[in-house]
Amino acid sequence: MASADHIQSLREEATCSLCLEFYKDPVTIKCGHNFCRHCILRVSSSQGAACDLPCPQCRELCPQGELRINRQLQSMVDIVQQLPVQQPVKLQGESLCQKHQEKLKLFCKEDEGLICVICRESRGHRAHTALPIDEAAQEYKSQLQERLQPLRKEMEALLQSKQKEEEGYRTLRNKLEIERLKIMQEFDVMQQHLKEQEKALLGRLDEMDRSINGAENTHIAKLSSEISSINALISEIEMKSEQLPEDLLKDVRSTLDSWK
Known part of the structure; x- marks a missing residue:
């Protein structure tokens, strides 16, 4: 596998010395050096056609x-x-350009990335605005601070709104709890009253039941006594009816009168 140094050497050999980019449609001039067709034609046009x-x-x-x-x-x-692009190496804590192995000292505002001084002169960055890293960082820090202030104000307003909403909901929950306790107390009173009414009604029913039982016992006892008396008379009449005529006619009147 090719080492990082070998890959970097190949990338340098494949780079045009004018645009510092990979060759595009490369051509060779008489001395043997190579350039992008577009790059060398641009130089040629600046020299004049006769020279x-x-x-x-x-x-x-x-x-x-x-x-x-x-x-x-x-x-x-x-x-x-x-070929795989090698990750930037660091030299004494500083990152190096992947392509040119130079320190990344500039920040390209258009591409929003770090570049080296060689990248700055390349065709891809030549028309871009490049700032020293510290200067670019300070500029973006200022922009961040400008955005931070309204965000903090918005955050403070949201926190106040949140606190107010929470207090409102706490008040509602307190009211609900008071109403819940009130309803529970009212139903406790109602349940106690219903229990007392239930006890009173059941007591009346028990009293009526005892009265019915007393009346039942009295009437049943009387009827039982009457039934016993009638059964005795029936037995006596049946026995009298079976007597001989002479015996039956004896004292028949007193016997009939006793059965009235």
Whole structure:
């Protein structure tokens, strides 16, 4: 597996020295140096069409029309772009740029990220606003403080509102508890009154039951006595009826009178 240093070396070899980005449509000029087609044409247009082009790296004069497409270099760039990006390393507590291994000293406001001084001159950041890290941090701290004040006021208002709502609900719960106790007391009184009424009514029923039992016993005893008397008369009449005529006629009148 390629080491971090080897991968970094490959990335540097695949980087245009003009835009500091990976080669895009790379071309080779007469001296052998490579550049993005767009980058070298921009330099060429600034020199004028009649002049030879001084190489941006070695300053050798090269005919402007001799740009050779470097397909092999483009293939290498495509492969390098697929390699895993190494995490930033730290040197004495400071992070380094993943691409250029330089200290991250600047903050790009457009991309909202840390960049190094080489990134600052690259095509991707050249038109952006870059600030020193401390200055950018102070600027954002000020913005955060500006947003913090209204948030604190809003928080204070919400806390006061919350406290007021809680007091209101506590008052409602207290009223409900008082009403609950009142209802329970009223029902206790009602239940006591109903129990007393129940006791009184049951007492009356018990008294009536005793009275009925007394009347029943008296009437039943009288009827039983009468039944016994009648049974005795029936037995006597039946016995008299079975006597001989001579015996039956003896004292028949007194006998009839006693049965009236």
